[in-house]
Amino acid sequence: MTYLENSKTFDPLRPGEQWFYYWKTSAVLWESRILQFPKDQIIFLPIYWGLHAESVTSWDFGQIQPERDLLRLTQILTQHGRRFCWILPLSPAPFFPNGGIPAFSARSLALDKNGVQLAVLDHEMNLNKMFSFFDPKVFQSYTVFLKEFGTFLGKNKIKSAVWGAEFYFHQDGHNCSFLDDHSIAFEQGFSRFLKKDYPDGLEIQDAKSEKNLKQKYTQQVKQLFITTAEAALGPYWIGVQKIVTMGGSPKDTILRSIPNGKSQLDFAKDLFYQFTNSSIISSALLSPLEKKESLNWILLENFGTKEIEQRYQYFEDGRGLSDEFTPYGVIDLFGNSSRFRFSSTKLIDYLNLNFRSLYRLQMELPFNSDWIDANQDRLKLFNGEELDRKTFSQILKLFMMGQRILLDRSGLSEELEKKLQIFLVENNIKIQFINFVTTIQICELGEGLLIIFEGDKLLDNPQTEEFWPQIFKFFNLLQPEVKMDSDVFSVWKIRATSPHELSYLNVRRVNFYNPTSYKKSVSIKTHKHFAFMKMVDPTRANAKSTLSGVDVELLPNGKIALDFGHYEDI
């Protein structure tokens, strides 16, 4: 899609991810604009809570200004049979002026770790300044708003779910919350926290201790906002989503302001970082000029309605494969700080080279039957240091259910180490001991496979590069071999076979995107297990069969999808 085409279809009221900015237009136009949403899409209504403020104690939901008339808005949605839900900010929200905070509470500007004020360019290139959520005035007005909003929903019998949302930006390889703050309001709040939690005084020994205490305080405040929202909106409350905003970091604000802007390649890198991190993203800050061609395709094809509704739990993972393509991956890495840990053990490097976009980092193990069934074929890797008793028991259960687990035992607590030993003895598990780069135990139980290794021995070890290929060879993961430039991006999907494709086990689709301004080549080797079926929607791209697989040529801003049939193992 060109810039001109994109500009024509771009609607500032619908900036992305099925969001509807009700406050951006006259209430008279709401109905016609809502009807422009495809009928089956859920409409997300981000709550600009500051807009509804008349004064500290008085909040308007349409009695004074028609643009604040949420009852009318919900009536229109209901009348046209539209599904909708609210998105309530639990942190400064970069889409709104003042981060959503009412003007009378916006006093202390939020600062990043360098002391730079957090300010974000929105999709219309307005500069939204973020204000600190650590200012007691903000919490006071937030509490009153929630009470009024809860009463409003109850009184008008509006049966709509509310999602809490904490907004993040991505900078220098990390996702940072807009709530994290280094302003005076934060420092003052931190002093109060120290006085309250440590009434006898506390001598902070070093910078690390201070950092830990500040993190503890930030978590407390974060939790306070969540519990307050949950208590006030109890019947409507669904849960909390962490949403990473594209183009929302302080660095992005600068980049987006310079003549060259932020490149499609850099945006694509950010998107795929979030893709492997299993993060939910928002592209609502991006202008039509930024959201063009490659980026637009990646968003539409991989972060579209189905993915959005799956993340918001309106669409469950099916049991087994469906007729439609669904995201495909081979390995899940679990843990809060897993990216750092798995980078240190060179696993991420190995995966990026051999299984790019086929791995996901997950914060928590979603131990429920649907998730277990839908992801039973994926390898699961756990970092012992971060495991608690509950998750550890769940891992052992997964192994007993026949799943394949990799466990880095370094840092495993004494209690869990003991539990592991007892488990292995009590269940009479067949164990094979191997010394290769590190100590490895291979445990088998039926189809279940548990490989336990000492990850610490992989750190700063020149032989580590040999470790991962051997481990993955052992798991025999069947996947076409792809050789491509690091600036080309790919996404794999899978579907069940149709009646005329019964010679295959399943069908895999890979989408390739070239967001650069250079021509790129991709070579795919199918080996014995895959057959090239067809190419789909090539745009400035071409593919041709070779003896060993397929060669793809991607021109600047080109894209293509290829389908492969997966043969039964011989």
Add this chain to the structure above:
Amino acid sequence: MALNLIYHFQTSQNQEHEFIPASYGVVYFFSNEGFLDKEFLTEISKSIPETNYENLTFLNLDDLKTFSLRVCQELSEKEVRLISVQDYNIGIDGAKDLKSFQEIFDKYGELIVNESAKKKGLMAKFFKS
């Protein structure tokens, strides 16, 4: 290509029984094409004595200015604008949109001119292959 540098002043600190002197640190250094490469900046900072080149921090403002001028010379740019985090924040406070944000650097930044690039003039640039 306009060069802009945002810096912050860090007061002296006693950290874990170690005295860390006051310093001026580079927060963001960018041109019209994007952020300047960290390795390139580190290399140039090595020519300034007593610089913590890993963190790009300088003992005084003059050293920071010398550093930014050398970057300017290395890139054959005419000028660079230096702006402190405090001034940048004041600028943000008064800015409403992209245009007023872009003006912050011209309005609040301290201009350092690379005389050598200026002397080369337009014709020198024109004949440069």
